[in-house]
Amino acid sequence: MTDLEKIPAPRLWLVLARAFHSVAAYIEGSVTAQGLGLSDFMVLEVLLHKGPLTISVIGEKVLLASASMTSAIDRLERHGLVRRRSCSSDRRIRLVELTEDGKIFIEETYARHEKDLERVTEGLSDVERRVMYEGLKKVGLAAKVAVPTERCKSLDGVQNG
Amino acid sequence: MTDLEKIPAPRLWLVLARAFHSVAAYIEGSVTAQGLGLSDFMVLEVLLHKGPLTISVIGEKVLLASASMTSAIDRLERHGLVRRRSCSSDRRIRLVELTEDGKIFIEETYARHEKDLERVTEGLSDVERRVMYEGLKKVGLAAKVAVPTERCKSLDGVQNG
DNA sequence: ATAAGATATCTCGACGTCGAGAAAAGATTC
DNA sequence: GAATCTTTTCTCGACGTCGAGATATCTTAT
Known part of the structure; x- marks a missing residue:
């Protein structure tokens, strides 16, 4: 099975993308409750492990834009899992924290999530x-640093719309 | 090297997700033209390397649902990059193929894409x-096979592949 | 104190994706 | 031939995400 060929970058990217999709779908199935998606779960997880945080800080950690964060927190608040708290020292900020229900929910869900992840990676050696x-x-770092790539002139004459 | 601890599954998943996001954003920036996204590019790539295919087959390869495929092909057709062709032997099927413009576009774009991917993975040894x-x-395979977790009823046992 | 700039959050409109279901054509069974 | 599945694609409505811009607040320079 051991090909000694060098794995080409596109092939590596392909399996990376597929693995991400499969695991994301797997996690989503195990973790999702009515009306909550993977992003919401990740927000709760961050709050569980880091304590109350501002919306923008959470957004950095779960890779969501500010507009997405607003609706994510709205969603979680609507479900009674988190609460927005104003901060007297900086009134622009909204500190987000878990409610009791939210804490119970994410603790239980995260425990299951952890087991599920272990199950999926148990085939890997240390x-x-x-x-x-x-x-x-x-x-990941190389891609983040290299983000700006030159885009050329393609598709000029083909605009439509 | 520094740490000889076993990497916990959640940490592995975290870097996997981050790497995916960073690389996807990187690729998207380099590959995207006006009105076209990463999925559209992947569709074109499949057509370039495999020739004309049906919509559902493309969907399997690029991991898009049928509804998403319809709009993806609509989008590409609107840009004049692909064409739907009817098949006389099975009139349910729509064979999708690259137009001349589409072929030129994806050949050039894919070449750049390949270089970009190599650049991002050049830090990795064979x-x-x-x-x-x-x-x-x-x-990826483990996650795909294991997809159903407790909340899902399992009416089919184990499906290989 | 005032002005100018930076930061945090929210609103709005647009887009991509999806599940469910409809429509059309092929395959199978009687 | 007719009834019944199955497959392939499309339509529709809902949802999550995002960029751009609005608003309120904090910070810094003058």
């Missing part, structure tokens, strides 16, 4: 995990 | 690539 971890970090 | 590739395949 070395594989380490290599994948370092490698993914490397790639 | 061994790292191999381990990541095999590991990601393993995880």
Whole structure:
């Protein structure tokens, strides 16, 4: 099975994308409650592990834009899982914190989530995990740093709309 | 190297998700033309490398649902990059193929895309690539097979592949 | 104190995606 | 041939996400 060929970048990207999709779908199925999606779960998880945070800080951690964060927190607040608290020292800020219900929900859900993730990665040796971890970090960082790429003139005459 | 601890599954998932997001954003920036997104690009890429295909087959390859495929092909057709062709042997089917413009566009874009991907993964050794590739395949497959978690009823047992 | 700039959040409109279901054509069974 | 599934694509409505811009507040320079 061990091809000694070098894995081409597009192939690596393909399996990365597929793995992400499959795991995301898997997690979503196990973690989602009515009206809550993966992003909402991630917000709750951050709050569970880091305590109350501002909306923009949460957004950085779960990779959501500010507009998306507003609706995510709206959603969670509507379900009674989080609460917005104003801050007297900086009145622009809204500190978001878990309610009692939210804490109970995310603690239970996260425990299941953790087990599910372990199940899906149990086929990996310690070395594989380490290599994948370092490698993914490397790639992610390179992509983040390199974000601006030149875009050319394609599709000029084809505008429509 | 620094740490000999076993990487916990949630941490692995975290870097996987971040790497995916960063690379997807990176690619999108380099590949996207006006009115076209990453999915559209992936559709064109499949057509370039596999030739004309039906809408549902493309959908399987680029991980898009049928409703999404309809609008993706509409979009590409509106831009004059692909064409729907009817099939006389099975009149349910719509064969999608690249137009001349589409072929030119995707050939040029894919070449750039490939270089961009290589740039982002050039920090990885051959061994790292191999381990990541095999590991990601393993995880992706495990997640796909395991999709149903408790809240889902299982009426089919194990489906291989 | 005032003005100018930065920051945090929210609103609005647009887009991509999806599930459910409809419509049309093929396949199977009687 | 007729009834019944199955497959393929499309339509519709709902949802999550985002960029751009609005608003309120804090910060800094003058």
